Amino acid sequence: xxxxxxxxxxxxxxxxxxxxxxxxxxxxxxxxxxxxxxxxxxxxxxxxxxxxxxxxxxxxxxxxxxxxxxxxxxxxxxxxxxxxxxxxxxxxxxxxxxxxxxxxxxxxxxxxxx
Amino acid sequence: xxxxxxxxxxxxxxxxxxxxxxxxxxxxxxxxxxxxxxxxxxxxxxxxxxxxxxxxxxxxxxxxxxxxxxxxxxxxxxxxxxxxxxxxxxxxxxxxxxxxxxxxxxxxxxxxx
Numbered sequence: 027x028x029x030x031x032x033x034x035x036x037x038x039x040x041x042x043x044x045x046x047x048x049x050x051x052x053x054x055x056x057x058x059x060x061x062x063x064x065x066x067x068x069x070x071x072x073x074x075x076x077x078x079x080x081x082x083x084x085x086x087x088x089x090x091x092x093x094x095x096x097x098x099x100x101x102x103x104x105x106x107x108x109x110x111x112x113x114x115x116x117x118x119x120x121x122x123x124x125x126x127x128x129x130x131x132x133x134x135x136x137x138x139x140x
Numbered sequence: 141x142x143x144x145x146x147x148x149x150x151x152x153x154x155x156x157x158x159x160x161x162x163x164x165x166x167x168x169x170x171x172x173x174x175x176x177x178x179x180x181x182x183x184x185x186x187x188x189x190x191x192x193x194x195x196x197x198x199x200x201x202x203x204x205x206x207x208x209x210x211x212x213x214x215x216x217x218x219x220x221x222x223x224x225x226x227x228x229x230x231x232x233x234x235x236x237x238x239x240x241x242x243x244x245x246x247x248x249x250x251x252x253x
Contacts, residue, residue, distance in 0.1 A: 027184070028184050028186065030184075057239065059240075059241075066149075066245070066246070067245055067246070068144075068231050068233070068243030068244050068245050068246050069185075069231075069241070069243050070243075071240050071241065071242075074239075074240070082238065082240070117185065119185075121239070128175070128187045128190065129187075129241065131177075131184050131185035131186070132184065133183070133184050134184075
């Protein structure tokens, strides 16, 4: 256990529905990252926060995706009007400040869109 | 843009033997970090080993060591005395100046008992 938790671990939804995932990072970590991982591939960067500020979003992140990190603690990732192509593992990682520090990953939320 | 390539989709090794996983990357930066992460089946991604580009000495962590060739942009992982618990997907990752990780496609490591 890395100390980063994600909820839910699995989500099955129908196409067109909205879903929201939560990530609880290690408490003293100020940076938080979201990634998407499809089967047989490495993670793809989606977005990251430093404290409560969302500093960068990937071109992969369509307008249907939104992320928040209120008060610089937990973060949520919402996908609106889900599509079958959104089916993937969504990973969250947190890191303390400084260039040497590693990213600690949560267990991920596996999303299946029917 | 930086890219990371892992050319071995799958590798297998006999228990207690040594295996080397390959990784190459492309970048124009001179200062960066490289990582190997391990992702066991249905378990969390964990860091195996880290290399700072400005350090010439290869990083080692117990049975895990790297062969870092900066000029060749190569970063291979050697696992000595392989154990059944080493079975996992192994990902090579490059961290850019914005602290973002760019990942390879992964290598599935199978340990034969």
